[in-house]
């Protein structure tokens with residue numbers, strides 16, 4: 001395994017850690033916060049593997065100062081966090097809740113006081129439930145409500161926030177949530193899912209226009225979960241299956257955002273389920289962005305029979321995902337080859353493993369190896385000319401892992417949910433050695 005050091009990355013490269021509001025904040029009824037679709041989803045029997053919810057999570061809403069000290073101790077330059085829409089606008093439209101904005105203002109100012117650059121995500125899945133009551137993202141109006149919510153956040157926080165990402169992983173907020181049904185609101189309707197995907201993209205475009213007006217000096221972009229997709233064999237059938245999976249998972253979002261068009265091959269395959277697109281929609285969606293956030297975890301090995309292949313010579317994380325670092329450089333080089341790109345940030349990369357507390361230590365060697373090998377691939381892609389400006393480890397700390405509840409630990413920091421103690425894992429110590437290293441004189 002190649003040993004990487006700070007010298008393997010450009011001087012301007014940003015190292016950070018990432019979280020999201022519903023996964024860490026808790027306090028789901030505090031200070032005027034309204035219900036989100038995840039509060040509802042968690043109460044539906046069988047939806048969450050351990051029957052838990054984000055009601056308490058990591059109690060970050062009350063422990064935010066301790067957590068900012070923790071982040072600062074890791075030597076990182078930036079913190080990627082998300083704003084809970086239902087804290088700011090409890091019904092998703094109309095009245096703004098000043099107490100909700102007060103919390104994020106305290107948080108942002110606390111970051112700045114500690115020399116941390118705030119990287120804000122406006123939407124990381126916690127849609128106000130009243131909007132879902134009238135269709136959620138399948139309702140075009142939600143796109144416009146989202147832009148007004150973006151306005152409220154940007155008007156309060158301004159350019160203290162260095163970077164505004166509109167969405168996190170719209171594929172999850174639409175296909176996984178409205179078609180596959182594993183995430184809130186847990187529907188299983190492809191037509192609704194494709195409408196949701198379109199309105200998420202439209203909301204992104206509308207929000208970019210608002211942010212350009214309110215915070216012209218901030219960096220504005222969005223975050224996609226992208227896979228490296230490989231055919232299981234060299235057969236034409238498997239190659240065709242891989243091309244379609246790439247179209248449905250990657251290009252369905254990349255092409256509208258970066259080219260102002262949907263991929264024709266997949267559009268045709270979707271038949272009558274395709275979304276209603278109004279004449280100016282794609283021009284709105286393809287607003288120029290200052291960065292593209294890429295969340296990468298693993299690759300997909302695709303065969304014509306639709307079965308996900310699991311190469312026997314690979315290792316797998318606790319999520320059952322293949323550890324495939326090369327997929328990250330393959331993906332980045334593919335993006336560079338196929339698209340006119342803004343600078344990229346790896347906005348999420350990390351792994352869940354079964355961590356065990358040994359005294360006050362967690363020796364998570366597998367996670368160190370995962371981070372080390374994936375960061376080596378980022379460095380390789382940078383050497384090959386891909387403009388990657390930063391990397392955010394997922395996640396700062398163990399947290400509510402959506403439908404898996406608290407059964408999956410992704411954190412660099414172990415959370416004892418019994419007493420909310422935070423304990424740095426070996427991976428946090430390793431990451432500090434890299435992220436906190438003095439930038440070499442070039």
Ligand SMILES: N#[N+]C[C@@H]1[C@@H](O)[C@H](O)[C@@H](O)[C@@H]2O[C@H]12
Pocket residue numbers: 020023168169225295348394401402410
């Ligand atoms: N699962 N998993 C881990 C991780 C999830 O915890 C994040 O909230 C998402 O943005 C993305 O799916 C990745």
